[in-house]
Amino acid sequence: MNGSDAVPNPVAGPVAGPVAEIRGLVKEHGQGQGRVRAVDDVDLEVPRGQTLAVMGPSGCGKSTLLHLLGGLERPTRGEVWLAGRRVDTLSERALARLRRRSVGFVFQAFHLMEELTAAENVELPVLLAGRSPREARRRASLLLERVGLAARARHLPSRLSGGQRQRVAIARALANEPPIVLADEPTGNLDTAATLDVLRIFEDLRTAGQTLVIVTHDERVAATADRLVSMRDGMFVDDTRLTGSSSRGLGGLIEWES
Amino acid sequence: MGSFVLVVRLVLADVRRHRAQAAMLLLAVTVATATMALGLSLRGVSEALYEQTRAATAGPDVVALSGDTGPAVTSALASLADDPEVIAHHGPYRIVYADLTTHGSGRSPAVASGVVVHGFAETPGTVNRPLVTSGGWVRPGGAVVERGFAEALGIGVGDRVTIAGRSYLVVGIAVTAATSIYPWAAQIGPYGGPSDSSGLVWLTRSDARTLAGRDLPVTTAMDLKLRDPAAAEAFVEAFSDAHRDPAARVNLHTWQFMATQDTVILRNSQPILVVGSWLLGFLAVTGVAALAAGRAVEQTRRAGLLKAVGATPGLIATVLVTEYLALALVGDAVGLAIARLTVPGIASPTASRIGDAAGPGGATVAAATVLAVTVAVLSTLRPALRAMRTATVTALAAAAHQPRHRPLLTALSALLPTPLLLGLRLTARRPGRAVLQACSTATTVIATVALLTVYSQKERGYGLNGSSVLPNLRGELDRRLMLAVTILLIALAVVNTVTLTWTTAMEARANMAVARTLGATPGQIAAGLSAAQVLPALLGAMAGVPLGIGVCGLFSARNTIMPPVSWMLAAALVTLLVTAAFTALPARLAARRPVARALSAEAA
Numbered sequence: 001m002n003g004s005d006a007v008p009n010p011v012a013g014p015v016a017g018p019v020a021e022i023r024g025l026v027k028e029h030g031q032g033q034g035r036v037r038a039v040d041d042v043d044l045e046v047p048r049g050q051t052l053a054v055m056g057p058s059g060c061g062k063s064t065l066l067h068l069l070g071g072l073e074r075p076t077r078g079e080v081w082l083a084g085r086r087v088d089t090l091s092e093r094a095l096a097r098l099r100r101r102s103v104g105f106v107f108q109a110f111h112l113m114e115e116l117t118a119a120e121n122v123e124l125p126v127l128l129a130g131r132s133p134r135e136a137r138r139r140a141s142l143l144l145e146r147v148g149l150a151a152r153a154r155h156l157p158s159r160l161s162g163g164q165r166q167r168v169a170i171a172r173a174l175a176n177e178p179p180i181v182l183a184d185e186p187t188g189n190l191d192t193a194a195t196l197d198v199l200r201i202f203e204d205l206r207t208a209g210q211t212l213v214i215v216t217h218d219e220r221v222a223a224t225a226d227r228l229v230s231m232r233d234g235m236f237v238d239d240t241r242l243t244g245s246s247s248r249g250l251g252g253l254i255e256w257e258s
Numbered sequence: 259m260g261s262f263v264l265v266v267r268l269v270l271a272d273v274r275r276h277r278a279q280a281a282m283l284l285l286a287v288t289v290a291t292a293t294m295a296l297g298l299s300l301r302g303v304s305e306a307l308y309e310q311t312r313a314a315t316a317g318p319d320v321v322a323l324s325g326d327t328g329p330a331v332t333s334a335l336a337s338l339a340d341d342p343e344v345i346a347h348h349g350p351y352r353i354v355y356a357d358l359t360t361h362g363s364g365r366s367p368a369v370a371s372g373v374v375v376h377g378f379a380e381t382p383g384t385v386n387r388p389l390v391t392s393g394g395w396v397r398p399g400g401a402v403v404e405r406g407f408a409e410a411l412g413i414g415v416g417d418r419v420t421i422a423g424r425s426y427l428v429v430g431i432a433v434t435a436a437t438s439i440y441p442w443a444a445q446i447g448p449y450g451g452p453s454d455s456s457g458l459v460w461l462t463r464s465d466a467r468t469l470a471g472r473d474l475p476v477t478t479a480m481d482l483k484l485r486d487p488a489a490a491e492a493f494v495e496a497f498s499d500a501h502r503d504p505a506a507r508v509n510l511h512t513w514q515f516m517a518t519q520d521t522v523i524l525r526n527s528q529p530i531l532v533v534g535s536w537l538l539g540f541l542a543v544t545g546v547a548a549l550a551a552g553r554a555v556e557q558t559r560r561a562g563l564l565k566a567v568g569a570t571p572g573l574i575a576t577v578l579v580t581e582y583l584a585l586a587l588v589g590d591a592v593g594l595a596i597a598r599l600t601v602p603g604i605a606s607p608t609a610s611r612i613g614d615a616a617g618p619g620g621a622t623v624a625a626a627t628v629l630a631v632t633v634a635v636l637s638t639l640r641p642a643l644r645a646m647r648t649a650t651v652t653a654l655a656a657a658a659h660q661p662r663h664r665p666l667l668t669a670l671s672a673l674l675p676t677p678l679l680l681g682l683r684l685t686a687r688r689p690g691r692a693v694l695q696a697c698s699t700a701t702t703v704i705a706t707v708a709l710l711t712v713y714s715q716k717e718r719g720y721g722l723n724g725s726s727v728l729p730n731l732r733g734e735l736d737r738r739l740m741l742a743v744t745i746l747l748i749a750l751a752v753v754n755t756v757t758l759t760w761t762t763a764m765e766a767r768a769n770m771a772v773a774r775t776l777g778a779t780p781g782q783i784a785a786g787l788s789a790a791q792v793l794p795a796l797l798g799a800m801a802g803v804p805l806g807i808g809v810c811g812l813f814s815a816r817n818t819i820m821p822p823v824s825w826m827l828a829a830a831l832v833t834l835l836v837t838a839a840f841t842a843l844p845a846r847l848a849a850r851r852p853v854a855r856a857l858s859a860e861a862a
Contacts, residue, residue, distance in 0.1 A: 064854075067854040072853045092779065092850075096778060096780070099775060100776070103775075105776075107857065111768065111771075111772045111775075114660055115660075115661040115662065115663050115664070115668075116663070116683075117665075123672065125777060128777045128778050136672065156663055
């Protein structure tokens with residue numbers, strides 16, 4: 001990845017203290033005897049610039065945690081703070097506006113709009129934020145160049161490989177310079193080469209000070225983070241700081257995979 | 259047998275799973291076939307009622323009318339009676355043209371109308387024996403009022419009426435086939451002048467003679483029974499050729515002529531109903547096609563499952579088509595039954611004829627069934643063929659049809675506010691559905707323009723000098739039918755709009771969920787879904803106005819008064835606003851679906 005100078009630093013902003021914080025968070029699904037506690041009384045702070053990996057077996061509540069952080073689901077109990085604002089009490093409208101400015105999502109299934117080109121997909125959040133089409137085009141062009149897809153800007157998602165699609169999704173997540181990017185199994189559908197491409201981008205983002213929360217099954221991905229939280233049955237069972245290891249981890253991984 | 263049972267079980271299972279869709283198909287087909295059957299059933303119904311009345315009243319084959327009363331006329335009429343083709347006659351008798359006023363009561367106010375008084379013997383002869391349906395026959399000082407006229411006046415046996423200043427007791431109500439139905443008793447015909455709105459009253463010969471002495475217009479008439487009733491037209495031609503005496507002008511009206519005159523009252527009803535049924539049929543196809551398109555992915559997967567367990571493509575097509583066909587045929591049967599029950603109420607706007615209006619005949623049943631089958635086949639052909647042709651593995655993993663990239667619309671939408679941006683892009687995803695919405699709206703506007711046109715006509719009432727104290731029955735019937743057809747069209751269009759909005763929302767739920775994660779508010783999503791319907795509806799409404807004018811022009815008389823353009827534009831605007839209102843609820847419901855669940859479902 002190169003050419004990131006033209007895009008403002010995503011951490012630049014008024015946020016003081018942790019970018020994301022959750023306190024006593026509980027999320028239950030279902031009712032009566034079928035009630036399941038997906039997230040069970042967890043607390044978490046994500047400081048600015050940190051890359052946090054959340055690992056755990058399927059169904060342990062990782063994705064739910066991410067959805068709660070991004071305001072896509074509402075907690076049963078507890079508080080969610082994002083970019084200095086408490087979000088669990090916000091209306092749907094206010095949440096949407098907050099997401100526009102403060103959160104970028106990356107999904108395992110990419111979730112690109114199939115009828116839009118790569119550039120048009122990246123332009124969309126900029127347009128939704130009320131910026132001009134010209135500004136949207138400019139930002140899409142810069143971000144696609146940053147993820148190495150400038151030559152494929154006019155391609156439809158169906159003509160891109162899985163790794164390329166995920167890179168478009170990452171560019172889209174960064175379109176409005178959010179203080180935090182939430183990635184849900186971003187490499188889950190990718191082969192090794194594409195996984196490395198995505199990890200390189202994440203590494204660049206980490207270096208640039210972008211806050212990242214990555215939910216993953218993949219230990220290789222987790223090894224690139226600053227901090228690793230393990231979940232089981234909706235609870236945090238381990239919280240490890242991988243201080244100073246991430247760059248080496250990624251470098252080592254790249255060397256190992258090569 | 260095994261296959262048959264399997265098909266039935268699969269069809270029943272699918273209908274149970276999609277009850278609302280089944281109900282909608284049933285409703286759409288019922289409405290369309292009922293309207294068509296009703297319209298087609300009106301063909302020949304007036305003639306049938308005339309025939310039954312003629313048989314019950316010894317109706318004449320020819321009625322001879324003369325505007326004079328002198329000896330030359332008497333001689334001419336006598337020569338008619340002596341004609342070898344004439345086997346019986348009634349008359350000559352006097353016809354007096356006067357005014358009639360009812361006395362009114364608490365329930366019905368006093369009304370005045372033109373009246374045609376026939377002077378009859380107190381004992382009816384063998385030809386033209388009016389059938390008394392209530393009370394008795396004429397006696398001195400007692401009048402018998404023709405049933406259609408009595409019903410319009412709101413009078414019955416025992417009431418009093420004033421004819422040319424003299425009061426008469428109504429002693430009976432009767433019907434006859436010797437004159438046209440109310441209000442055309444004057445025999446001038448519905449195309450005549452202002453005097454053509456009058457009813458018929460019978461008095462005794464002496465009372466009629468007394469009335470004639472009051473300086474009122476008088477004519478003479480005679481009813482003839484021919485050896486060969488079918489040759490009445492030839493008889494009239496032969497007589498007209500042989501008698502060209504200007505001093506004794508005699509006009510002959512055949513029974514066929516009078517039967518044809520009866521149909522005039524339904525002249526506009528049939529096109530209203532038949533054209534209405536075309537439009538309703540079109541909306542039925544539109545709605546059911548939208549439903550079928552919305553279920554395409556699910557149906558393809560179902561076909562894949564059936565193939566995986568050994569079903570042949572033929573069996574799959576049979577299951578898919580049978581479901582819609584069976585529902586359409588049930589709708590057809592219900593529609594025909596409704597038409598059968600409704601025909602009598604529409605076929606005879608006046609009470610001047612007796613008998614039963616026959617229900618839908620064989621040709622009508624066939625036409626309505628063809629319409630129902632067409633709706634079913636047009637709606638399911640594409641999904642059935644796709645399900646048959648798709649390979650089993652592909653069908654099992656069936657995804658929604660990939661929308662095409664439309665760069666121009668995408669670029670254009672980027673300039674618009676978020677709801678319009680989303681709406682235009684949703685429209686561009688499924689242009690076929692947008693066309694259906696536009697056509698549905700255009701159809702509604704066409705019907706509304708036709709309704710406004712019908713209501714713009716200046717209707718002369720049947721009271722004296724065109725007073726509307728006695729309403730114009732033909733105009734009222736036209737208005738009622740047009741209103742009913744328009745309401746049905748609007749109801750189907752509303753159902754279509756809701757269906758199209760919901761299927762659009764369901765197909766685009768993943769994209770809308772993504773838009774939510776990118777910061778679109780639920781309100782913007784809901785507005786976008788509404789806009790996706792309203793944008794094509796706008797085009798439909800704009801096209802509907804000139805199309806409505808064109809359709810009205812095709813089926814209207816030259817002197818038809820068109821409604822002001824401002825009314826038509828207002829109708830188009832209201833249609834658009836109503837469309838927007840009806841898209842709001844499904845759009846709002848769809849926009850509030852949980853984002854995380856939609857994304858997870860799409861990823862699964």
